[in-house]
Amino acid sequence: MVPFLYKIAEVFYRQYGAELYTHTFVFPNRRAGIFFQKYLAEIAGKPVFSPTVMTIQELFALLSPYQPADKIQLLVMLYGHFVKVSHSEESFDEFLYWGEMLLNDFSDVDKHLVDARQLFRNIRDLRSLETDKSYLTDKQIEAIRRFWTNFMPVENNKTKQHFLETWEVLLELYTAFRAELHEKQYAYEGMIFREVAERAKAKETLTPEFTDIVFVGLNALTPAETALLDYLKNTGAADFYWDYDFPMIRDEQNKASLWVKDNLRRFPSRFDVKDREEKPKTTIEVIGIPSGVGQAKQVTRILSDLIRTKEISDPDEAIDTAIILPDENLLLPVLYSIPEEIGKINVTMGYGLSHSSVSSLTEHIADLQRNVRTTNGGPGFYYRFVLSILNHPLIDLSAKKEAEALKKHILDNNRIVVPVSELQTCSLFRLIFAPVVRQEQVADYLKDILTEVYNSLIGEKHGENATPNDTRPIDLEREFIVQYYKSVTRLQDTLQGVKELAVDTYFRLLKRLAQGLNVAFSGEPLSGLQIMGVLETRVLDFENLILLSMNEGVYPLKKPVNSFIPFTLRKGFGLPTYEYQDSIYAYHFYRMISRAKRVYMLYDSRAEEMQTGEVSRYFYQLKYLYNDFFDIRERVMTYDVSAPQVSPVSVAKTPAVIQKLEAFREGGDRYLSASSVNNYINCPLQFYFTTIENLSEETEVQESVESDVFGTIFHKLMEVIYNRYKGKTVTPDILTTLAKDDAYLTRLIEQAFAEYYFKQKENPQSLQGQIYLIGEILRSYVKQTLKTDQQFTPFDYIDSEHRFKRTYRVNDGLSVNFKGSIDRIDRVGDRYRVIDYKSGKGEVNFKDVQQLFDASKANRPYQILQVLLYSYFYLQERGGISLSPAIYYLRSIFGDLSPDVTQNKQLMTDLSLVMEEFLPLLNHCLEEMFDPSIPFSQTRNEMHCRWCPFRDVCGK
Template sequence: MTPFLYKVAEVFLREYSFDLYKLTFVFPNRRAAMFFQKYLAEIAGKPLFSPRMLTIQELFSSLSSLLPADRIEMLVMLYKHFVKISGSDETFDDFLFWGEMLLNDFDDVDKYLADAKQLFRNVHNFRSLDDDLSHLDENQIEALRRFWSNFMPAEGSKTKEKFHETWKVLYELYDSFRTELLERGHAYEGMIFRDVAENIKDREVDEWQSDGFVFVGLNALTPSEMVLLKHLKSIGKADFYWDYDSPFVHDELNRASLRVKENLTRFPSRFEIADNSSEIKPKMEVIGVPSGVGQAKFITQVIQDLIKSNDIADPDEAINTAIVLPDENLLLPVLYSIPEEIDKINVTMGYSLSNSSIAGLINHLSLMQQNLRKWNGEDAFYHRYVNAVLNHPLVSRSAGPDSEQLKSHILKYNRIVVPVSEIPTNSLLRLIFTPIDDWRKIGGYLHEILSTLYNSLTAEKHADMEKMQPGDLSVEEEIDADMSSAGTDDLEREFIVQYYKTVTRLQDTLSEAGNMSIDTYFRLLKKLAHNITVSFKGEPLSGLQVMGVLETRAVDFENLIILSFNEGVFPLKNSANSFIPITLRKGFGLPVYEHQDSVYAYHFYRMISRPKNIYLLYDTRSDGLQSGEVSRYFYQLKYLYNDYFDISERVVTYDVTTPQIAPVSVDKTDIIMEKLREFRQGGSKSLSASLINNYIDCPLKFYFTAIEGLSEESEVQESVESDVFGSIFHRLMEIIYQRYKNSVVTIDVLNEIIKDDSYLTAIIEKTFAQYYFKDSDNPRPLEGQYYLIGEILRSYVKQTLNIDKQFAPFTYISSEYRFNREYKLNDELTVNFKGSIDRIDRVGGSVRIIDYKTGAGKTTVKDIPELFDDSKSKRPSQILQVFVYGLFYLLENPSVELSPAVYYLREVFKDFNPTIKVDKKVVSNLAEYLPEFTEMFNELIEEIFSPEIPFYQTKNNENCKWCAFKGICNK
């Protein structure tokens, strides 16, 4: 395979030899120019003066006195003209979106030399267009007539009148905007192209400073480019070489052929370039891989296979191999997946600043500032954005323990919003959590943060270098250490520097922008960052080439690997926003979707015309808008051009079948038995009724919670969860009855409490402050969702008191009765046990022990064994808990006649009786049931401490539904 650029270099060296430097070569991109220069050096074999090499954009810029304008600056300028011309009071924020559309439309109008006055101003009156259509051909005239007849058939409609007025403003806007740019000597790219095209004929032949211009590898020429090429041809200063060897681009049924005949006819080549099409069929493999990262990982295998087959003869160079990325987001996964055999890698596309770590931090800061709130009269930040900032690696490294302290503070006091007064005195954190209420302050705010982070990384680097003593490492180890530690930090610092410059540029550009929201400022900053790339260091003409689609123009490789070969990605599905309807775009010769489609088709078919090995990888996943469909180009190759390639297909699949999961169990080793001893007599831990319920439901869950002390990760509760709701309710009932300790509570007393709403409001606010806001000293009126929850609590309290009326008069004994004592099962086993009884009162001659539950449940059980039956999906665990409390209460108060009760809050509004029943019989004296209960209870505890019985998984999968540990044991 002889590359196209190599053949062109060969011809010109033969024809011009040492006079080659007098020519100027024009390419579609810089990459093609570099490869052309490389081939010239290889063919010449000796030093020679290199010709001048430009891209087509650089050529136009060199021929115009206008300088490229900053896009953000143009948006601000365009907005000012819009407000002045239209008299609109629209804000810059609202204008921004369609201001971008206008700039794109203006660029197309100028590059394609459209009559802006006819397009923007006179289209509101079809008759005026009908009077002067001399500049349009028949197809364009028909397209215009069809548009108007379909778009606005009704005379006098408000839509039509509004449309007319908008187009009137657009021409004035276009004209005044261009006028100011010209006065400043600035222009957008389309203006530069139009300026050159309209003034090219005024140039004298001796002004060109070149004996001739050689245009190499161009394809989709705009009218302005055609004007320049035609003029240069007419004065004998142009030569043209088209990369049209591929038979696919000559197929009239293929969209890649759209401009081929036209270009060859209008701009023929002076010298003949030999066609070196190989008779050997290229090997093409189409590979479906589920996921983008999966495609990147599969590259390892592809490259290793190419090395084994000697298609990559020298892995240290591998310049004959290219990886093409239509989706730039796969760049880093690809770089991490290239096998170690490849020594050199050249990334031509750079790495977008918007994908850097610092860009992620700026995004967090943006969200944090946009969601600034007020709390107790001071500025406060929403906790989720605060935590996102604190967890960012650059902040956590620089702020150190202070960031961890603030995270702990947020969690400890359940801070949904974090007031500025609670930010630690750390200098970086003080900078970050400075409230911004005006977009003009953002530039200085970001500058200070970026400077602090940069200085912190620099200080770290210097500190690490000072710690390293000479002679500690070999030379090779020192180099490796420098590459691994300093390399990533140097890249981070480079990103910070580039972002600092971007902020400065934006701040200068927006100095006259007027009113604008903080959100708009950050959107503009994000847009600027997206267009800035940080180049990777490397030798551009050696090593494996990693590039985007546009970088492949005019360049050839023997081994080609294209990722993201999916429909909608390659070719790109992009219907550009425009004020100019598609029919009008066609009528005035502006680019439409078919134009973009033909450009992509040409890039693809040119790209695959010379390689020996082609790998097309696509994502097989169907997720949301992603169809998992391979590109249409594959079907064209398969059914139209299959004779040209040795095509094979395969799908890489992963074994996702669920294997038979072995039951998880934990044997009671000596270490675990040692941990269990902590629950025995003299140990520091205690069993409880909830732990006993855990063991019955799942012994493995008991092991995780009781033995290993595992629990769910704590987080800030934005709403009142069931556990907090329950704690608040328990505390409310305790406060209410605490006043009547050892006193008789009558129906009148209960009615008085129920009617005293001001009292209930006060204690609700107090308990909310204690259990939810974690600020007991500052109770405050409840608002919003908290007010509603407070009212729900009020209704539950009142209804509970109404239920208590059926037991009045009763004597209130205590609430939150706590016990912590030893419990002897036999001579070998005595355990520690603790608990807290929600409420104890006396009704007649019987003492009631009461447990409050926020959920629903039953108060009747068939028999005692049902309490311990782990096969029951709805085992009455609440009844077991109150029986355990009764057992220990009777151990401390043996002469009492005890009756257990459970108040289920979800049941209190029904015909509800909290008293426990066994086999439909009210448990008025718990002592009657304790012998059987105690026997089973003791057997269970003995099982827990038995070294022969492991902690095993539950067999009842219903118990796993809401288990926090189901991810560990895969149930």
């Protein structure tokens, strides 16, 4: 394979030799110029002066008196004129989207030398448009008439009225905007092109600093470019070379041929550079892979095979092999998938700054600053945005210990709004968690943060435990930070004259700026494996090509043209449409593969959501129209993702597990509880996770009052209310007075919320919003509980939250530690009551004791088992008393049901009768729990799995 640029270099060196430096070569991109100079050096075989090399854009800029303006600067200027011309009250933030669209439209109008007055003429004034059509072709006139016909008939249409109002100001806006740019000697790209083209058409002297100009590898010329090339051709200063030497590109049925005939006729070449040798068939292998990252992994296999078969003769200098990425998001997966044998890699495409870690950190910071709140009279930040920053990878690298401590503080204290004073625990956090109120502060605020993070990464790179492989990601992050810092500085300079810009708008502008920037990877461009985007392949040839993301809609890209100018008008005035983009993509594809020996086309075969899993149309064109020129092979890779049958999960009582169980025996330091016994009955495996291993769900900040907190607060309220009467007799008058004392209840509720919800025990505060409503619900439950208690008055109040720790003897070889907390104990007459509060609802009646231990029952009355166990241990303390258990279900407390537990509707007055049947079943349960031969297995009743936090662990 002889590359096209090599043939150009060969022909010109043969003609001009050492005098070639007097020529100027113009290419579509810089990369082509670098490769041209490489080939020229190889052909010369000795040092020679290089000719001047530039891009077509650089040539126009050189011939124009204008300086290219910054995009943000252009948008600010355009917005100023828009407000003046339209008298709109639209904010700069709202204008941004339309502003970018207008800039693109104005640039298209200028590059294509469209008469802006005719294009933007008031639609009502049709007659004046009809009078002058001399500059339009018949097809263009027909397209424009079709637009007027479709647009005008319907009256009183709001959408068309808004369109009309916008169009009425476009000409004035375009004229005023260009006038200011001209006065300041700045311009957008289209304006530069138009200025040069109009002087060329007027045959003015453009006075280039060179005379022999060679245009190489151009294709889709705009009218402005055509005008300049015509001018230079007529002066005898230019020569032209087109990379059209392929049947597919010359095929008039192929969209790639759109400009071929016209360019060859209008701008002929001085020398013949056609390849006379017959080219062997190109091998094309099309591989469907159901994953984006899977494509990157397939690159590893392809490169390894090419190295093994010597198709890549020198892996350290694999310059004849290129990986093409239509989707830049696959760049990093591909970089991590390059085999170790490949010595050098040259990335000639940029990585989007908006995909970097520093960009996502800035977005989290923007969310933080948009949601500054007030707490306890000072500024604070919503915890979710704080946690997003603390969990960010860059923060993890820069201040890991401080971030972990801060996260623990937020969770432990349930901080929904975190005060600034609690966040500023280190220098980095003092910078980040500082409220920004004015747009002028944002740039310095961000630059200080970026500087601090950058310096932290330098310390991480040179730390004691750092190794070269570990520091490569850090080097990338530092480069991204540097580029982002430059973007912030650039935006700061651009917005110096802008007033009344919101902080949120500033962050939106910065995000838009980052979306349009790529971070260029440094490397040696003339050696190593080449990784590039589609546009970087222009005029370059490689023997081995690996194209990823060859899906329809990705390559060619399916992207609508965002424009104020409707399609029919764009077509009528010769402006680019989607057909124009299709032709460009088709040319790049066919030119790219035509000289290659081997082409690998990888595509994502998944069909899900908006993704069809369809291979690009170009493959079907190759397969059915041009198969004589290619050896085409197809295959689809699949992954076996069928889920194996889930085996039952159980934990054997190994010596290590037995050792942990021993801690619950007499003399150990751990205790069983009524809840843990219920857990074991429901699911032994869940008991193992929660009680033996102490595993639990990850703690989260509670924005609302969950059931556990609700129950805890109710328990606290009842404890404080009744503790005043400990050891005393409670009468109906006392309960009535308590229920009516709303001020007292409010104070208690606020104190309980401060302790258990806000985690600020010393700082009770008035409840507001949703928390206030929950407080009122608690108030109603307390009052209803007091009302329920009146039916038992007078009664003696014995104790609240009565805690016990006892050893329970199961059999001669097993005694177990138990502990618990009894919510309330009182005495009605001669009968003691052990009372348990439950925030839900349930049963107070049971048929037989066996029912309490039967895990197969969907609605096993586990609450009764718990209160019976409490009653038994209290009876062991007091002995010789008449005792009956009771359960206060808050959700049922407004009914007429008694809270006393009954068996077959009979009140239990002698607990010892129930215990005769209860204790043997309890003993059996505990013996099984400690039996080394019985593993902790899954429950058979899947009703117990519905809310189990370990459901994913055991596969239920």
